[in-house]
Amino acid sequence: MEILNALVALSNFVLIPAIAYGSQLALGALGVTLIYGILRFSNFAHGDTMAFGAMITVLVTWWMQSHGIHLGPLPTALLALPFGILGCMALVLVTDRAVYRFYREQKAKPVILVIVSMGVMFIMNGLVRFIIGPNDQNFADGTRFLISARDFKKMTGLDEGLAIKTTQALTVVVAVICVALLFWFLNRTRTGKSMRAYSDNEDLALLSGINPERVVMYTWLIVAALATTAGVLYGLDKSFKPFVYFQLLLPIFASAIVGGLGSPLGAIAGGFVIAFSEVTVTYAWKKVLGYLAPEGMSPDGLLQLLSTDYKFAVSFVILLIVLLFKPTGLFKGKAV
Amino acid sequence: MTETVKNTALFLGVAVLVVITGFMQSWNSAILIVNMGLISAIMAIGVNLQWGFAGLFNVGVMGFVALGGLAVVLVAEPLSPEAWSAGGFGIVLALLLGAATVVAAVLVSRHMPKGRGRNLAMLAVLVLGFVLYRAVFDPNVMAVEAINPAAAGNIGGLGLPVLLAWPAGGLLAAGAAWLIGKTALGLRSDYLAIATLGIAEIIIAVMKNEDWLARGVKNVIGLPRPVPYEIDLQNDAGFVESAASLGIDPVTASTLYVKLGYSVLFMVVLLVLLWMAQMALKSPWGRMMRAIRDNEVAAEAMGKDVTRRHLQIFVLGSAVCGIAGAMMTTLDGQLTPGTYQPLRFTFLIWVMVIVGGSGNNFGAVLGAMLIWFLWVQVEPLGLFLMQVITSGMAEGSALKSHLIDSAAHMRLLTMGIILLLVLRFSPRGLIPEK
Numbered sequence: 197m198e199i200l201n202a203l204v205a206l207s208n209f210v211l212i213p214a215i216a217y218g219s220q221l222a223l224g225a226l227g228v229t230l231i232y233g234i235l236r237f238s239n240f241a242h243g244d245t246m247a248f249g250a251m252i253t254v255l256v257t258w259w260m261q262s263h264g265i266h267l268g269p270l271p272t273a274l275l276a277l278p279f280g281i282l283g284c285m286a287l288v289l290v291t292d293r294a295v296y297r298f299y300r301e302q303k304a305k306p307v308i309l310v311i312v313s314m315g316v317m318f319i320m321n322g323l324v325r326f327i328i329g330p331n332d333q334n335f336a337d338g339t340r341f342l343i344s345a346r347d348f349k350k351m352t353g354l355d356e357g358l359a360i361k362t363t364q365a366l367t368v369v370v371a372v373i374c375v376a377l378l379f380w381f382l383n384r385t386r387t388g389k390s391m392r393a394y395s396d397n398e399d400l401a402l403l404s405g406i407n408p409e410r411v412v413m414y415t416w417l418i419v420a421a422l423a424t425t426a427g428v429l430y431g432l433d434k435s436f437k438p439f440v441y442f443q444l445l446l447p448i449f450a451s452a453i454v455g456g457l458g459s460p461l462g463a464i465a466g467g468f469v470i471a472f473s474e475v476t477v478t479y480a481w482k483k484v485l486g487y488l489a490p491e492g493m494s495p496d497g498l499l500q501l502l503s504t505d506y507k508f509a510v511s512f513v514i515l516l517i518v519l520l521f522k523p524t525g526l527f528k529g530k531a532v
Numbered sequence: 533m534t535e536t537v538k539n540t541a542l543f544l545g546v547a548v549l550v551v552i553t554g555f556m557q558s559w560n561s562a563i564l565i566v567n568m569g570l571i572s573a574i575m576a577i578g579v580n581l582q583w584g585f586a587g588l589f590n591v592g593v594m595g596f597v598a599l600g601g602l603a604v605v606l607v608a609e610p611l612s613p614e615a616w617s618a619g620g621f622g623i624v625l626a627l628l629l630g631a632a633t634v635v636a637a638v639l640v641s642r643h644m645p646k647g648r649g650r651n652l653a654m655l656a657v658l659v660l661g662f663v664l665y666r667a668v669f670d671p672n673v674m675a676v677e678a679i680n681p682a683a684a685g686n687i688g689g690l691g692l693p694v695l696l697a698w699p700a701g702g703l704l705a706a707g708a709a710w711l712i713g714k715t716a717l718g719l720r721s722d723y724l725a726i727a728t729l730g731i732a733e734i735i736i737a738v739m740k741n742e743d744w745l746a747r748g749v750k751n752v753i754g755l756p757r758p759v760p761y762e763i764d765l766q767n768d769a770g771f772v773e774s775a776a777s778l779g780i781d782p783v784t785a786s787t788l789y790v791k792l793g794y795s796v797l798f799m800v801v802l803l804v805l806l807w808m809a810q811m812a813l814k815s816p817w818g819r820m821m822r823a824i825r826d827n828e829v830a831a832e833a834m835g836k837d838v839t840r841r842h843l844q845i846f847v848l849g850s851a852v853c854g855i856a857g858a859m860m861t862t863l864d865g866q867l868t869p870g871t872y873q874p875l876r877f878t879f880l881i882w883v884m885v886i887v888g889g890s891g892n893n894f895g896a897v898l899g900a901m902l903i904w905f906l907w908v909q910v911e912p913l914g915l916f917l918m919q920v921i922t923s924g925m926a927e928g929s930a931l932k933s934h935l936i937d938s939a940a941h942m943r944l945l946t947m948g949i950i951l952l953l954v955l956r957f958s959p960r961g962l963i964p965e966k
Binding site: 237238295298306307308310311312314315316317318319320321322323325326327329330442443445446449450453457501503505506508509511512515516519520523 | 587589662715716719721722723725726727729730731733734740741874875879882883886937938941942943944945946947948949951952955956959
């Protein structure tokens with residue numbers, strides 16, 4: 197019984213939140229890694245791209261809610277998501293045309309593109325704050341819990357409750373669908389194959405007649421879709437606040453680099469590595485160990501390795517360790 | 533038009549903008565802009581040292597600025613013997629234990645043969661060290677934070693004059709930069725960027741959460757000042773008299789006097805640092821730096837130690853940012869870790885350097901003054917613009933109030949547009965590198 201209780205507490209406070217957070221990070225990191233693979237620079241504006249897509253989705257969700265359009269137990273934001281993706285696609289295509297293309301033609305150094313993306317970051321950040329304001333926005337609706345803690349206790353008779361939020365389950369399902377679609381696209385379709393070829397060897401790809409502008413355009417479209425989805429899922433799970441998306445930049449980059457920049461599989465692995473370590477290191481283990489320790493030996497302190505405010509430090513330390521011992525990441529990324 | 537004339541004209545242009553502010557708004561806000569502009573100029577010189585001279589991509593400026601601010605508290609706050617006897621020494625001991633753990637782990641990894649034995653030994657050292665560290669650290673922190681938590685609860689400072697905190701801020705930032713540079717400078721430019729971004733966030737997180745150090749988010753207020761207090765000036769008969777002879781009322785005169793005092797101090801620091809940076813740029817050392825920046829491989833082939841030189845300039849540039857951070861906290865008279873945001877303290881400084889002209893110290897200074905002026909003035913300008921745009925709309929319409937409320941966010945948009953325009957049409961900045 198004690199072991200079961202410990203297991204349930206562990207899943208409730210560590211495993212489930214970490215899986216949901218990891219999926220969100222993985223989707224974000226996939227975007228970063230695709231840009232890095234095809235356009236060959238680190239996109240500092242990625243967090244704000246996520247915020248922009250999520251913002252459009254929030255606005256459409258509100259409009260739908262005011263017109264009585266609902267999805268029943270699921271959040272209405274799912275219906276609004278395609279509109280958010282379309283809006284985000286339009287934004288990144290315009291940005292690419294107006295800003296990035298010039299530097300691509302110049303064959304500018306990657307670091308110049310990084311600075312350019314800083315400018316884009318300012319503009320997108322300003323745009324989002326201008327349209328929706330800097331405050332918390334609530335747009336989640338539908339049933340809140342798939343299983344609530346009380347129902348779980350009643351069902352199983354355990355002391356510990358297990359709560360699964362609808363948004364957490366949804367995050368995982370949507371993320372799996374997205375990743376499956378992405379890998380199908382990259383491995384099975386002609387465009388996807390040309391993207392991979394372009395990423396592996398630009399010169400050979402150009403020689404074999406691949407149109408680079410087309411590849412770049414598809415990359416931006418996919419990145420916009422991934423970024424919006426990640427942004428909306430994160431917003432549903434926590435809450436939508438423009439500044440938070442900017443802060444997500446660090447764990448997202450950490451995920452992409454840990455997995456190996458340019459490697460989609462690595463981005464997913466990296467996202468889960470970062471999420472699990474953040475949650476486990478900042479979780480207070482008192483409860484779980486209290487069940488496992490023999491009678492009378494339960495720990496006094498909270499057994500929290502680091503306070504939750506240091507979660508940035510965790511992703512960062514992992515990043516440094518991986519870079520020092522395996523500079524190209526877990527899945528052999530590329531180095532420009 | 534020769535180069536000197538053009539550059540002088542640019543600086544005069546910024547001066548004219550400030551004078552216009554003085555006449556249109558108030559001299560107090562004009563001098564405030566100048567003061568923060570001077571501090572920004574010093575930060576820009578620091579970033580220019582790293583980016584313009586050596587091509588190091590540091591986006592952790594905010595962290596070093598915040599460390600400078602921390603130095604002000606640690607140097608200038610009055611001594612707190614009570615806190616030291618309660619647990620201050622214990623905290624220092626704990627930190628030493630933590631450092632010893634890291635050193636021991638490094639020694640183990642250097643001196644033991646590779647293999648499972650080494651990994652296990654390292655793990656054991658780290659775990660044991662961490663447990664020991666927490667066992668000493670936690671009770672002492674509790675003891676210190678329990679002392680008068682509403683007003684103090686930290687270990688206090690050294691009670692030294694606040695001006696000493698400026699070089700101390702530079703030293704603190706330099707120390708942190710040395711540690712960071714040792715681990716992160718070998719990385720590629722993108723990785724270095726992410727690494728410094730992360731370190732800045734960690735520094736801020738530490739300052740927010742370690743209440744024993746500088747009260748965390750409870751803020752430290754009422755830091756000592758290097759200039760007299762306004763209220764003392766107003767009670768000083770001699771000052772009131774001389775203000776009256778100039779035809780200014782004593783309250784305005786005292787605020788202006790204090791702000792001008794800061795301006796003079798900041799100007800002195802800026803001129804000294806600018807002179808030093810110029811001399812460094814022209815010296816063989818500066819030429820070597822630029823040679824390394826332009827072609828690392830060739831410089832290495834000529835026998836230059838690239839890693840060492842990078843570490844050197846990374847430390848120097850960060851120290852300059854630390855000095856500026858200490859000056860800013862002195863000007864504010866308070867340390868508020870919650871207000872440090874990367875957009876304002878890292879990326880805005882970058883905009884200043886790029887717009888001014890990376891690689892040119894005067895460019896960095898000009899960019900800093902100009903961008904800071906715009907950062908302050910875009911808000912009222914945006915509000916004015918919005919009022920003009922919405923003047924035709926119906927009173928009380930939702931769109932009108934939304935547009936007017938959002939005017940404050942125009943400054944980020946403007947900064948982004950300025951940065952992109954400069955990068956596109958004048959990528960070498962207003963005063964390009966020679």
